[in-house]
Amino acid sequence: MIALAAFRRLAQGICRAFQGARGAQPSAFRSASGIQGVQGAQPPVAWGARAASGCRGAQDVRTPAFRMLAGCIVLFLLTTCAMQTAFAATGSDREDNSVNPHQLPDSSFIYDTSILDLSQADSYYNNQTVQVVGEAIGDRIDADPAGEHCWIVLASLDKSANANITVYMDKAEAARIDSFGKYGTTGTVLRVRGTFHLACTEHDGLSDIHAEQVSLIEAGKQSPDSFDTSAFIPGAVSVALGLAMLAVFYLMRERRR
Amino acid sequence: MWQRFSLYDVRIIGHYLGVLVLFSSFSLLVPLLTAFACQEWVPASHYFLTMGITLILGSALRFLRIDSVRLNRQQALAVTGLSWIVLACVAAIPLYLSGHYENYLDALFDGVSGLTTTGASILQDLDHLSYADNMWRFVMHFVGGLGLIVVALSFGLFGKRVGTSLYSAEARSEHVLPNIVQTTRTLARISLIIIVLATAVISLICIFIGMEPLRAFLQSLWLAISGFMTGGFAPMSNSVMYYHSLGIEVVLMVLMVLGSISFVLHAEIWKGKTSTFFRDIEIRTLGVWLAVMTLVFTASLATSLHFSDLSAMLRRGLFMVISAFSTTGYQNITSNQLATVFTSGAFFTLTMIMAVGGSAGSTSGGIKFSRVGIIAKSIAVNIKETLAPDSARVAVGYNHMGRRLVSPEIVKEAMTVFTLYIITYAIGALVGIAHGYEATQAIFESVAMTSNAGLSLGIVSSGMPVGLELTYLFQMWAGRLEFVALLALIIEVVVSFKPRNLRLGKARR
Helix, strand or coil, X not given: CHHHHXXXXXXXXXXHHHHCCCCCCCCHHHHHHCCCCCCCCCCHHHHHHXXXXXXXXXXXXXXXXXXXXXXXXXXXXXXXXXXHHHHHHCHHHCCCCCCCCXXXXXXXXXXXXXXXXXXXXXXXXXXXXXXXXXXEEEEEEECCCCCCEEEEEEECCCHHXXXXXXXXXXXXXXXXXXXXXXXXXXXXXXXXXEEEEEEECCCCCEEEEEEEEEEXXXXXXXXXXXXXXXXXXXXXXXXHHHHHHHHHHHHHHHHHC | CXXXXXXXXXXXXXXXXXXXXXXXXXXXXXXXXXXXXXXXXXXXXXXXXXXXXXXXXXXXXXXXXXXXXXXXXXXXXXXXXXXXXXXXXXXXXXXXXXXXXXXXXXXXXXXXXXXXXXXXXXXXXXXHCCHHHHHHHHHHHHHHHHCHHHHHHHCXXXXXXXXXXXHHHCCCXXXXXXXXXXXXXXXXXXXXXXXXXHHHHHHHHHHHCCCCHXXXXXXXXXXXXXXXXXXXXXXXXXXXXXXCCHHHHHHHHHHHHHHCCCHHHHHHHHCCCHHHHHHCXXXXXXXXXHHXXXXXXXXXXXXXXXXXXXXXXXXXXXXXXXXXXXXXXXXXXXXXXXXXXXXXXXXXXXXXXXXXXXXXXXXXXXXXXXXXXXXXXXXXXXXXXXXXXXXXXXXXXXXXXXXXXXXXXXXXXXXXXXXXXXXXXXXXXXXXXXXXCCHHHHHHHHHHHHCCCCCCXXXXXXXXXXXXXXXXXXXXXXHHHCCHHHHHHHHHHHHHHCCCCCCHHHHHC
């Protein structure tokens, strides 16, 4: 916009410089094409040169026009430089530029996937970086008692899916897990990013994820059973009835002997 | 002419079924005590209620016949055949109440799978199952692995007036001791000793790898029971993979091999008669069969991109071969790896290994080595008879608790059961294909169910078609009874409902 405004002023300035007199028609093209038809008019090049050199006889018009022309040229140059600088800083934000020369080369893709998908994965996901969310269940199994790694099992949050995945991670990361899922306990929910192996060569063909980044999403919860006497009443009644029937049976058998 | 059941027979069968149902109420004490010890009050209330239901049901059935009588062969067949399904119906009650099953049929499937030691499970969210419910699953394995009748006889539940008919009807042929009750008690004793020793070893390993002592002990006990009884249920949904322990896998492999050897041979080894062990037709067939199939399996697996590494092949491949031949069903690979990473040759080899199974007189399922050995011997007999002169009398012998001859009756029995197994494998596969599953998957699953192996590619899961679920349920039941007893029972029941032919025309003449 600034550039357009500057160009317009430049054009007007040039036009006035070619005309060289008050009351002349503003159109630069008319002036350029109809120069010889105007009495006292001179060729546009001569006029432009005379205007640019600030000739006598047109001082009232030439000096402001020259100043305007010079100002426009400077403004244009400044605008162009600023735009180039802005582009260099935020080149990837431009929607119309599909090439970002500042992006580093990266050969792996991150698949934000589910544990159910991984449990049914074929070689497509093999050795790919994946990211899953799941509940830590069971126990922390030491991969090597003297080592720094352990095994964690992540279960799908959708219990009907019946899917889980084994994760090989640092003991330091695993220490952040506050509880493991079992009866009466919901385990810590983790987001794990790592490399999925369909049959890991490092671990004798096991299907696992080697964790690179572990984040805690939700802490574990305890929900132990509460003792409710009324829940045992149906059982007590039925046991009493069954024992009574059994006693009657043995009484009847004894009487027959 | 087919035998029919009279009302008198029904009352006696009902009475003895009532005895077994009452026994199941006694066995429910184990998970009930576990629930109280671990303060799992909700499961405790479920088991208390189930105890009451079984007491009422068992007592009601016993009222059908007050006085005890000796069972004849037909009645024994019916009691044995029906006891598995009746007790599974009762065992499914606390499983259904646990809330881990969509419906009662799914719980019944797991009940049958547990009692028949198949080990396939439709349970949802196993990792959050209570200790009490888990304990019940493995009690089912223990009772079913030994045999419902064996356990009942060892406790003297059928009284003193009991013959061998019940024992034989449960596809048991081994007589460790002359007295049936003493035999059953010896079988139970051998099993308990091995399970206790294995529990101790596995517990130490579990504590070493970082598990809590209570969880280590309970899971070790369950693994030991499931391994020796060649069941296949595991405490965690990842099966044996969960422990990432080569030590545990080795112990379980030893247990599975021991569980797939006949109890009679166990007793012989304990008596110090090792020569009897190595001369036995089953052990020799086992050795040849395992050697050949392991070679084929390894060669096939070596062409796989992911399992061609020697350590992976040995650890994963050998474990799966032993799990398949013993029809246990433990897995140290995922079902997904079984379907996608294993080559088709390795996959098919595993199927064949499951189909043949283990030894007769053990806790294993499948066609059994003894039958395969006898069929091979009968082929030798036929070849010898072809080559020998007409006047020659050809006799081929084999060793199985003494020297025996390959007779036409023995060959007929082996061929009949072999054929019935093959037919059942085929029918189960066709039903799976009719429900839209891949042929290889359907065949694998059908063989796993009929041979009570329990390895699964994922067809057996929550939400499977009801028709397929009922088919697999029948296959597990039939495989456990080795068909003949069950088919005889079904025919007798059908014939009993058929009205007798009225001979009015002949009477008038």
